[in-house]
Amino acid sequence: MYKVAVMPGDGIGPEVVNEGLKVLRTLQAQHGLDFDFQELEINAERYLRTGKLLTDEDIEQLRGFDAIFLGAIGDDRVPPGILEKGILLKARFAFDQYINHRPAQLWKPFGRLKREVDFKIDVYRENTEDFYIGAGGRIKEGACEMTLDIERELYDLSIDIEANASNTDDYAFEIGIMSKKNIERFADYVIEMTKLAGEKRITVVDKANVLSNIYHLWREVWSEKGKQAGIEIQYMLVDAMSMALVKNPDKFRIVATPNMFGDILTDLLAEVTGGLGLAPGGNINPNGLSMYEPVHGSAPKYKGMNTINPTATILAAKMLVDNMGRRDLGLKVEHAVRRTFDKGIYTQDLGGKAKTSEFGDAVVAELRRM
Numbered sequence: 401m402y403k404v405a406v407m408p409g410d411g412i413g414p415e416v417v418n419e420g421l422k423v424l425r426t427l428q429a430q431h432g433l434d435f436d437f438q439e440l441e442i443n444a445e446r447y448l449r450t451g452k453l454l455t456d457e458d459i460e461q462l463r464g465f466d467a468i469f470l471g472a473i474g475d476d477r478v479p480p481g482i483l484e485k486g487i488l489l490k491a492r493f494a495f496d497q498y499i500n501h502r503p504a505q506l507w508k509p510f511g512r513l514k515r516e517v518d519f520k521i522d523v524y525r526e527n528t529e530d531f532y533i534g535a536g537g538r539i540k541e542g543a544c545e546m547t548l549d550i551e552r553e554l555y556d557l558s559i560d561i562e563a564n565a566s567n568t569d570d571y572a573f574e575i576g577i578m579s580k581k582n583i584e585r586f587a588d589y590v591i592e593m594t595k596l597a598g599e600k601r602i603t604v605v606d607k608a609n610v611l612s613n614i615y616h617l618w619r620e621v622w623s624e625k626g627k628q629a630g631i632e633i634q635y636m637l638v639d640a641m642s643m644a645l646v647k648n649p650d651k652f653r654i655v656a657t658p659n660m661f662g663d664i665l666t667d668l669l670a671e672v673t674g675g676l677g678l679a680p681g682g683n684i685n686p687n688g689l690s691m692y693e694p695v696h697g698s699a700p701k702y703k704g705m706n707t708i709n710p711t712a713t714i715l716a717a718k719m720l721v722d723n724m725g726r727r728d729l730g731l732k733v734e735h736a737v738r739r740t741f742d743k744g745i746y747t748q749d750l751g752g753k754a755k756t757s758e759f760g761d762a763v764v765a766e767l768r769r770m
């Protein structure tokens with residue numbers, strides 16, 4: 401049995417998750433996949449009602465599952481940062497999901513570039529370190545308030561800062577941290593996936609020309625790992641990379657990025673492929689619990705309207721199936737989405753007329769025909 405914790409979340413989350421579940425249930429019926437779905441309310445609603453984010457009990461409960469299928473978290477009534485850090489990032493850290501795999505491919509005819517080139521890029525974003533580590537503070541009126549939001553098992557960290565500011569000064573700092581151990585295991589995974597895809601080169605993104613401590617360590621590991629594996633490592637600075645992804649996306653196939661740059665570049669790339677409505681992601685722990693979600697947020701203003709594009713969530717379901725070891729069925733889902741688009745069925749963000757549920761039904765109908 402494959403136990404899936406379903407977390408629809410907030411805003412349009414439940415609507416898109418519904419369509420993803422339709423697809424998974426269809427595969428279940430067609431191919432005898434032994435899914436067991438259980439819905440959990442871990443979202444803004446519960447937080448507003450009870451003050452609970454992702455609690456220790458939630459984490460314990462989730463450990464009993466094989467995968468998490470997430471809609472979106474976010475609500476206008478909650479100040480920015482609380483739900484993101486308290487639920488989404490907390491889950492990524494708690495389950496040590498150190499890879500964020502965000503595939504991006506051109507979905508003709510929706511690509512936003514004038515020159516429509518075919519491309520398929522697998523972006524692997526480091527997912528637990530860098531500037532997301534939560535180490536920061538404020539030095540105000542001569543006093544220092546320092547936070548280190550998360551406990552990490554990878555290293556022992558203690559920072560002692562003496563505030564020496566005068567009464568009128570006001571500073572803030574946020575520290576990016578990377579550990580060799582984490583970069584190594586991340587690189588190992590990306591290299592394994594690169595070999596599996598039959599590719600020979602990885603484009604590694606950073607800003608080593610300025611942030612030279614953190615990204616020199618990053619490069620040391622990548623160069624070493626690349627050499628050992630016989631994989632070519634192409635380094636790109638993030639500013640040049642953002643240009644290159646718009647100019648020549650077809651020149652890239654496998655891309656590895658630090659956490660923060662990956663956050664930015666995957667939104668950019670999603671737009672290039674046709675918009676955020678098409679971009680799925682998997683927060684991966686290869687030996688533990690992984691979490692699949694659309695890259696987009698909860699879009700509260702579209703809530704309950706049945707108009708949002710569920711493709712990203714359907715493709716996140718595809719990734720779940722891939723990682724169960726059924727890449728054949730993952731491919732089937734991708735083909736079903738392709739055929740649905742080819743029939744002119746798509747949602748309004750792509751210029752179509754289909755409702756959220758109609759699009760999901762159409763994908764299911766294609767699956768049944770295959």
Ligand code: IPM
Nearest residue numbers: 484485488489663666681695
């Ligand atoms: C994403 C989101 C998150 C991130 C936020 C909501 C914390 O933008 O999944 O890309 O920055 O990783």
Ligand code: MN
Nearest residue numbers: 663664667695
């Ligand atoms: Mn993002």
